[in-house]
Amino acid sequence: MNLMEVKMKFGILGTGIVGRTLAVKLVELGHAVTIGTRSPEKTLAKTEPDRFGGPPFNVWLKQNPKVKLGTFAEAAAQGEVLICATSGLTSLDVLKSAGEANINGKVLMDISNPLDYSKGFLALSVSNTDSLGEQLQRAFPQVKVVKTLNTVNALVMVSPQKLANGDHSIFVSGNDAGAKAAVTEILRSFGWKDVIDLGDISTARAAEMILPIWVNLRSQYKTPWVNIKVVR
Amino acid sequence: MNLMEVKMKFGILGTGIVGRTLAVKLVELGHAVTIGTRSPEKTLAKTEPDRFGGPPFNVWLKQNPKVKLGTFAEAAAQGEVLICATSGLTSLDVLKSAGEANINGKVLMDISNPLDYSKGFLALSVSNTDSLGEQLQRAFPQVKVVKTLNTVNALVMVSPQKLANGDHSIFVSGNDAGAKAAVTEILRSFGWKDVIDLGDISTARAAEMILPIWVNLRSQYKTPWVNIKVVR
Numbered sequence: 001m002n003l004m005e006v007k008m009k010f011g012i013l014g015t016g017i018v019g020r021t022l023a024v025k026l027v028e029l030g031h032a033v034t035i036g037t038r039s040p041e042k043t044l045a046k047t048e049p050d051r052f053g054g055p056p057f058n059v060w061l062k063q064n065p066k067v068k069l070g071t072f073a074e075a076a077a078q079g080e081v082l083i084c085a086t087s088g089l090t091s092l093d094v095l096k097s098a099g100e101a102n103i104n105g106k107v108l109m110d111i112s113n114p115l116d117y118s119k120g121f122l123a124l125s126v127s128n129t130d131s132l133g134e135q136l137q138r139a140f141p142q143v144k145v146v147k148t149l150n151t152v153n154a155l156v157m158v159s160p161q162k163l164a165n166g167d168h169s170i171f172v173s174g175n176d177a178g179a180k181a182a183v184t185e186i187l188r189s190f191g192w193k194d195v196i197d198l199g200d201i202s203t204a205r206a207a208e209m210i211l212p213i214w215v216n217l218r219s220q221y222k223t224p225w226v227n228i229k230v231v232r
Numbered sequence: 233m234n235l236m237e238v239k240m241k242f243g244i245l246g247t248g249i250v251g252r253t254l255a256v257k258l259v260e261l262g263h264a265v266t267i268g269t270r271s272p273e274k275t276l277a278k279t280e281p282d283r284f285g286g287p288p289f290n291v292w293l294k295q296n297p298k299v300k301l302g303t304f305a306e307a308a309a310q311g312e313v314l315i316c317a318t319s320g321l322t323s324l325d326v327l328k329s330a331g332e333a334n335i336n337g338k339v340l341m342d343i344s345n346p347l348d349y350s351k352g353f354l355a356l357s358v359s360n361t362d363s364l365g366e367q368l369q370r371a372f373p374q375v376k377v378v379k380t381l382n383t384v385n386a387l388v389m390v391s392p393q394k395l396a397n398g399d400h401s402i403f404v405s406g407n408d409a410g411a412k413a414a415v416t417e418i419l420r421s422f423g424w425k426d427v428i429d430l431g432d433i434s435t436a437r438a439a440e441m442i443l444p445i446w447v448n449l450r451s452q453y454k455t456p457w458v459n460i461k462v463v464r
Binding site: 121127128129163164167198221229 | 353355356359361400430431434435438439441442444445447448453459460461462464
């Protein structure tokens with residue numbers, strides 16, 4: 001299967017910059033995309049720029065008319081492949097809202113990070129002996145969770161070739177080999193050349209623990225265009 | 233100051249493969265090296281290979297006659313620059329044995345990792361909201377702790393050019409700018425080209441949290457010759 005050619009239906013959970021950036025890319029590639037939010041009415045009613053200075057969602061949606069908006073449940077029901085693009089602390093709750101009937105049996109790309117700023121400094125809400133990826137997999141055992149893309153900025157996620165000609169690495173972690181293969185094809189269609197399978201979903205710990213150094217580097221180099229390349 | 237030319241005295245705490253590998257490199261570069269151990273008599277009395285299959289210490293020492301052996305306190309007293317090359321769980325105790333009078337005011341390269349296998353899987357004994365580097369700095373506030381080299385195998389530490397022509401990265405974290413500059417010079421004398429200053433000692437968290445992915449990659453590629461390159 002070459003996903004460059006197969007057109008699929010994606011359900012993206014989360015209307016932030018990450019969800020929007022992925023939606024644009026997937027539409028460009030010819031896929032059908034429904035973005036889910038808790039309340040479409042409230043999301044459409046917002047008139048302020050988002051917290052990263054992007055336009056209000058309704059303005060963005062008019063600029064991207066092929067993207068559909070729905071509830072979390074509607075987006076999940078529409079999607080053949082789901083992407084969890086919420087902030088990590090809400091991922092579990094969002095999946096509950098989406099509803100097991102709409103997510104069970106499907107591939108879920110978990111690209112969120114359990115970032116917790118409540119301590120006054122950046123920390124992970126779960127780490128080292130557990131991970132957000134594992135929490136999602138335990139909570140929804142019939143979903144095929146694949147942790148991926150959480151180690152880079154949204155711009156790098158969809159345009160890896162714009163950084164060092166794409167000569168850097170991205171990771172997948174998950175229990176289902178077929179789901180990882182499908183996600184790997186999706187990543188390749190984005191331009192990723194070096195997709196590294198870390199192993200089962202417990203290896204999401206390793207991927208999530210990269211966050212602190214990524215945040216450090218992103219801050220000190222003052223650019224989102226930063227990533228790591230595995231050299232071997 | 234160019235440490236390629238300045239000959240210095242190093243005190244290495246730990247007689248394992250990491251301490252030995254660093255000792256050989258430093259002697260090659262013309263420095264004086266004393267390796268410290270809890271009991272030199274017991275260390276010299278060992279007749280079995282070490283746990284990585286290396287020769288017993290006394291055999292190794294005869295092969296490397298320029299290296300001196302002493303207690304932790306003697307090695308620390310001799311060294312102008314100290315290297316903590318013990319297993320991470322014993323680092324604090326080893327520094328106590330070395331004695332504050334012998335370590336205060338000195339640069340301490342902390343290259344150890346708080347690896348904890350007691351849970352039946354690899355985890356860090358301290359992580360996310362604290363780090364081993366910070367624990368050492370708090371316990372010995374007058375020591376200039378610089379976290380470094382903990383993200384690579386001992387062979388890569390001293391021969392970075394043997395992996396991808398040295399085109400990969402190493403990190404330093406510490407509160408003292410002069411100490412980080414001195415350590416950076418030492419790293420450059422080993423062949424490191426891309427030495428990245430992450431910031432104060434709290435950034436040792438980020439460096440130590442790389443361990444899980446390093447262990448994963450080292451295992452799956454079945455080689456110690458693996459590292460990450462920061463691409464920006």
